[in-house]
Amino acid sequence: MEELVKRIQQDGDVLGDGVLKVDSLINHQVDPELMEKMGHLFAEVFANRKITKVVTIESSGIAPAIFCARQLGVPMIFARKSKSLTMNEELLTASVYSFTKQVTSTISISRKFLNESDRVLIIDDFLANGQAAKGLIELCQQAGASVEGIGILIEKSFQDGRQLLEEMGLEVVSLARIASLKEGEVTFLEADA
Amino acid sequence: MEELVKRIQQDGDVLGDGVLKVDSLINHQVDPELMEKMGHLFAEVFANRKITKVVTIESSGIAPAIFCARQLGVPMIFARKSKSLTMNEELLTASVYSFTKQVTSTISISRKFLNESDRVLIIDDFLANGQAAKGLIELCQQAGASVEGIGILIEKSFQDGRQLLEEMGLEVVSLARIASLKEGEVTFLEADA
Numbered sequence: 049m050e051e052l053v054k055r056i057q058q059d060g061d062v063l064g065d066g067v068l069k070v071d072s073l074i075n076h077q078v079d080p081e082l083m084e085k086m087g088h089l090f091a092e093v094f095a096n097r098k099i100t101k102v103v104t105i106e107s108s109g110i111a112p113a114i115f116c117a118r119q120l121g122v123p124m125i126f127a128r129k130s131k132s133l134t135m136n137e138e139l140l141t142a143s144v145y146s147f148t149k150q151v152t153s154t155i156s157i158s159r160k161f162l163n164e165s166d167r168v169l170i171i172d173d174f175l176a177n178g179q180a181a182k183g184l185i186e187l188c189q190q191a192g193a194s195v196e197g198i199g200i201l202i203e204k205s206f207q208d209g210r211q212l213l214e215e216m217g218l219e220v221v222s223l224a225r226i227a228s229l230k231e232g233e234v235t236f237l238e239a240d241a
Numbered sequence: 242m243e244e245l246v247k248r249i250q251q252d253g254d255v256l257g258d259g260v261l262k263v264d265s266l267i268n269h270q271v272d273p274e275l276m277e278k279m280g281h282l283f284a285e286v287f288a289n290r291k292i293t294k295v296v297t298i299e300s301s302g303i304a305p306a307i308f309c310a311r312q313l314g315v316p317m318i319f320a321r322k323s324k325s326l327t328m329n330e331e332l333l334t335a336s337v338y339s340f341t342k343q344v345t346s347t348i349s350i351s352r353k354f355l356n357e358s359d360r361v362l363i364i365d366d367f368l369a370n371g372q373a374a375k376g377l378i379e380l381c382q383q384a385g386a387s388v389e390g391i392g393i394l395i396e397k398s399f400q401d402g403r404q405l406l407e408e409m410g411l412e413v414v415s416l417a418r419i420a421s422l423k424e425g426e427v428t429f430l431e432a433d434a
Contacts, residue, residue, distance in 0.1 A: 051271045077354045078303075080311035107299035107319060110271075114304045118273035125270045126300060130342075149323075161270045 087115025144183035164192030178209025280308025337376035356386030371402025
């Protein structure tokens with residue numbers, strides 16, 4: 049997606065150690081118009097997959113996921129990173145290691161919101177080593193739901209997340225694909241959409 | 242907002258101890274169409290306030306806030322409950338006690354995203370004792386930004402959050418106002434919009 053690539057070039061900061069900071073448009077301050085365009089683009093790309101639920105993980109995936117779900121006319125579910133007092137029922141859970149936060153956390157979705165008739169589109173902001181997406185896929189598998197595709201805003205193509213997901217037979221659509229962050233420079237591969 | 246009240250009556254669960262669970266439409270599974278309507282209603286109500294930023298707190302405030310910000314044509318900022326590795330700059334911070342999670346946490350917004358020329362609309366899912374909203378107001382005050390209004394999906398009118406905010410001279414607009422959750426029954430006051 050040309051607009052996203054331009055915005056990363058314009059507003060992204062490379063912090064070193066493979067960290068790209070896009071907190072003025074995605075992760076902290078959020079550009080609603082860009083989010084809407086990206087959410088709608090995912091809805092268009094996966095239009096023929098008969099999606100019944102859009103699944104993401106709190107917090108940065110919520111904005112693009114809600115626009116995508118709105119466009120597809122289906123509910124959005126965001127997996128929780130911590131357990132709330134009001135989550136008192138059966139949970140689907142998976143362990144996820146976060147590179148950014150350097151901790152392993154347990155993510156969860158209430159069992160009642162996913163079942164074997166669901167066809168899920170997973171949306172997330174970043175794909176790096178694929179651990180968050182893998183955790184979300186595990187939650188879907190536990191529920192017997194099928195994962196119909198994975199929509200990613202920014203893929204770090206120099207890490208192995210995409211390969212991991214494709215080896216599971218899943219279609220990954222990334223709106224920006226980053227070849228390298230070396231020497232503070234962002235270089236891109238051709239995006240999927 | 243009649244539709245929200247109906248949905249709470251239909252899908253909300255009262256867990257006792259003043260806890261209302263709406264995780265099938267707001268806090269975990271999210272209804273995008275309802276969120277869009279609520280976000281747009283806030284945009285309409287606060288249309289004459291020259292809002293420059295919509296501010297919320299992760300995670301459940303993000304969906305209504307992004308639709309509101311989209312409609313107003315301004316950025317949305319979600320305050321963080323925990324510090325990310327990529328938050329390496331000056332932060333505005335405030336302490337917030339969460340009734341639901343029974344912990345005090347530090348919320349933060351990067352200093353660079355709010356300044357004295359900003360006119361802020363705060364959006365959140367619940368208003369109970371007002372601690373989360375008070376924390377967000379403190380972040381705005383630290384930046385010299387003016388808080389132009391507070392939009393709440395569900396207000397627990399039997400707790401003192403609304404009074405706290407109104408005593409600060411702030412306009413609170415709640416789309417559902419709950420008079421009582423006693424004996425597992427949800428009773429409502431007339432909503433603000």
